[in-house]
Amino acid sequence: xxxxxxxxxVPVGVPRRTAHPGSRVVRRAGRxxxxxxxxxxxxxxxxxxxxxxxxxxxxxxxxxxxxxxWIPRDPTFSNFRQAFDEQPLLRAGLNSLLVxxxxxxxxxxxxxxxxxxxxxxxxxxxxAVSGWVVVSQAFPFVLLIIPLFLxxxxxxxxxxxxxxxxxxxVWALPFALWMLTGYVRAVPxxxxxxxxxxxxxxxxxxxxxxxxxxxxxxxATAMFAFVTAWNEFFFALVLLKTPERQTLPVILTHFIxxxxxxxxxxxxxxxxxxxxxxxxxxxxxxxxxxxxLLAGAVKS
Amino acid sequence: xxxxxxxxxxxxxxxxxxxxxxxxxxxxxPLLYGISLAFTDAQSGRTRATQWxxxxxxxxxxxxxxxxxxxxxxxxxxxxxxxxQFLLALGLASLxxxxxxxxxxxxxxxxxxxxxxxxxxxxxxxxxxxxxxxxLNETLRSVGLxxxxxxxxxxxxxxxxxxxxxxxxGLPTTTVALLAGLQNTPRELHEAAQVDGxxxxxxFRAVTWPALRPVALAITAxxxxxxxxxxxxxxxxxxxxPGGRTRLPMLFAYEEAFRYGQFGYAAAMGCVMVAVVAVCxxxxxxxxxxxxxxx
Numbered sequence: 001x002x003x004x005x006x007x008x009x010v011p012v013g014v015p016r017r018t019a020h021p022g023s024r025v026v027r028r029a030g031r032x033x034x035x036x037x038x039x040x041x042x043x044x045x046x047x048x049x050x051x052x053x054x055x056x057x058x059x060x061x062x063x064x065x066x067x068x069x070w071i072p073r074d075p076t077f078s079n080f081r082q083a084f085d086e087q088p089l090l091r092a093g094l095n096s097l098l099v100x101x102x103x104x105x106x107x108x109x110x111x112x113x114x115x116x117x118x119x120x121x122x123x124x125x126x127x128a129v130s131g132w133v134v135v136s137q138a139f140p141f142v143l144l145i146i147p148l149f150l151x152x153x154x155x156x157x158x159x160x161x162x163x164x165x166x167x168x169x170v171w172a173l174p175f176a177l178w179m180l181t182g183y184v185r186a187v188p189x190x191x192x193x194x195x196x197x198x199x200x201x202x203x204x205x206x207x208x209x210x211x212x213x214x215x216x217x218x219x220a221t222a223m224f225a226f227v228t229a230w231n232e233f234f235f236a237l238v239l240l241k242t243p244e245r246q247t248l249p250v251i252l253t254h255f256i257x258x259x260x261x262x263x264x265x266x267x268x269x270x271x272x273x274x275x276x277x278x279x280x281x282x283x284x285x286x287x288x289x290x291x292x293l294l295a296g297a298v299k300s
Numbered sequence: 301x302x303x304x305x306x307x308x309x310x311x312x313x314x315x316x317x318x319x320x321x322x323x324x325x326x327x328x329x330p331l332l333y334g335i336s337l338a339f340t341d342a343q344s345g346r347t348r349a350t351q352w353x354x355x356x357x358x359x360x361x362x363x364x365x366x367x368x369x370x371x372x373x374x375x376x377x378x379x380x381x382x383x384x385q386f387l388l389a390l391g392l393a394s395l396x397x398x399x400x401x402x403x404x405x406x407x408x409x410x411x412x413x414x415x416x417x418x419x420x421x422x423x424x425x426x427x428x429x430x431x432x433x434x435x436l437n438e439t440l441r442s443v444g445l446x447x448x449x450x451x452x453x454x455x456x457x458x459x460x461x462x463x464x465x466x467x468x469x470g471l472p473t474t475t476v477a478l479l480a481g482l483q484n485t486p487r488e489l490h491e492a493a494q495v496d497g498x499x500x501x502x503x504f505r506a507v508t509w510p511a512l513r514p515v516a517l518a519i520t521a522x523x524x525x526x527x528x529x530x531x532x533x534x535x536x537x538x539x540x541x542p543g544g545r546t547r548l549p550m551l552f553a554y555e556e557a558f559r560y561g562q563f564g565y566a567a568a569m570g571c572v573m574v575a576v577v578a579v580c581x582x583x584x585x586x587x588x589x590x591x592x593x594x595x
Contacts, residue, residue, distance in 0.1 A: 034395055034398060034400060035400065035401075035402075037391070037392075037395055038395055038396075038400055038402055038403070038406060039402070041392055041395075041406060042402065042405060042406055042409065044468065045406070045409045045410070045412070045413070045468075045471075045472065046409060047428070047435070048424045048425055048427075048428050048468065049412060049424070051424070051427055051428050051434075051435045052420075052423075052424045052427060054435075055427050055433075063433055064433070065433075066432050066433075067438060068432075068433050068434070068435060068438050070435070109318070110318040110319045110322065111319050113314075113315035113316070113318060113319070114315060114316045114318070114319035114320065116315060117312045117315050117316050121312065123312075125316065129320075129323075132323070132328070136327065137522060137525055137526070138525050138529075138574065138577045138578065138581065139331060139529075139570075139574060140528075140529040140549070140550055140553070140570050140573045140574065140577075141529065141531065141550070142334075142550065142553040142554065142557060142566055142567070142569065142570040142573075143331060143334040143335065143567060143570035143571065143573075143574065144327070144330055144331060144334060145557075146334055146337060146342075146557055146563050146566060146567055146570075147329075147330035147331075147333040147334045147337065148326070148330050150333075150563075151326075151330065166322075166326065167326075169322060170322055170323070170326040170327050173319060173322065173323060173327070177319065227415060230417070231415075231416070231417035231418065231419075232417075233417065233418060233419050233531075233532040233535075234531050234532060234554075238554075238558055248417070249417045249418075249419040249420075249532070252417075252419050252420065252423060253419060253536060255423075256423075256426075256536070262426070264427060264430070264433055267423060267427075268423075268424075268427060271419075271420040271423045271424065274417060274419075274420055275415070275416050275417065275420050278415045278416070278417070279411075279412065279415045279416070281415070282411045282414065282415035283411065283415075
């Protein structure tokens, strides 16, 4: 965004408007207000996050106090140990990992070829699919989950990770197609045509010219699908019954008892741990993902 | 120059089918099936065959005051989250576009709410709102405000409290999207307008907004739909309580379907939700088209 041009960006040779007295003070005050707004935003963003961290490291004694403090006086890891004791966190993490990995891989494998066709050919099918991508965002999940529930029940895939993977693949497809189509459009058609002129076949062109240029986009899409599946709650809640098969978000809600009473320390510790993987993934590909989502939005 | 287009055409089906089949079988199909279920008395765990009952579910729904109450709550929630989110995000995006010194931190932090599972966001805010051990009440107490409210448990405070969480959860994404849109606005036009002596508001109306509009409309429409259909956040925060004050339509339909087994009735609720979103969207898009025609 700072592209080397002057901050105010007044072109050279154009006389500045004559400053009327006091305009400097006004500008200073403006800057101060801007920083105040920015700090308020940062505080709003950060304070629940910091509170989660603080709670995760507090011993039960401090959690029971009616005058809570920001910084634990006596920080401890005992909440983490207790969280693992109370709920099958490791098992749930493994379930989440497997389901999310499988869903991300399959979604990308299936979506990439189609995205390629959608991006390169303006056919009726391409328009129908783009329309479906938009429409699919508008459907409340109940309308999808009841028939899927009945279907998976007939296939004996309720309470099974495979059933959840299927649902997640279908659920991730619209956005995967959306992102990937944008990435394909960013690969100049001329490169492919040049390769074709040089005598490379269509397949050869795809494999040795297009695929390498597309790889980062495919990776970003896969990570996006992974994180969505890792974070997903509703389908997992409906489809998985046995605690040993449930994913992390579902297990987390078990920390909150039936009456809404929760053991705050372990709850915070487990929540913190559940966030780490997607946070790490997003930290790596954040720019690409925003880029990809917007590319899909702006160019289609 | 179009080379060997024919090969792609023949190969295209091969490339398209792996995605098209699951879309048709597991998404379009179930949606149509779901809509048709709305006209049946389908229930879970029943041996008697499901029967076609026409519009009976919809007639029942018409008289279901609890559903309409949840519907009203859903609309309040969706507007209550989407509108402030957009206005705040617009302000923040233009702020971050100024190249302020801490801007990078704001952008780095922005991914956090986005990357968090909604369940964790809900849990986190439960900790903040906790009547005794929460930081909100302690902060208010320390500045001499409030006497320790149960924010999520209070009849009057629960909905506003969850709306704040909704805004928090989606604000960074919206900001980042609008910021990207702002960076697409032609700088030269801005400069020209400034030289011509256009004030900030006129520059925004004449230069920034026209360039920003496609992104702004897309993100706002999506936010509205997602919010209206959202589930996990409020499920974790209040499970719809207290006294149904935060029972969004999705929570209602979920309970109807998977607690009471009324699949047909819940599907009918889903249909009504779709209809409302469709109406809202078409009004929105009609506005977009007419305004697009003007410019």
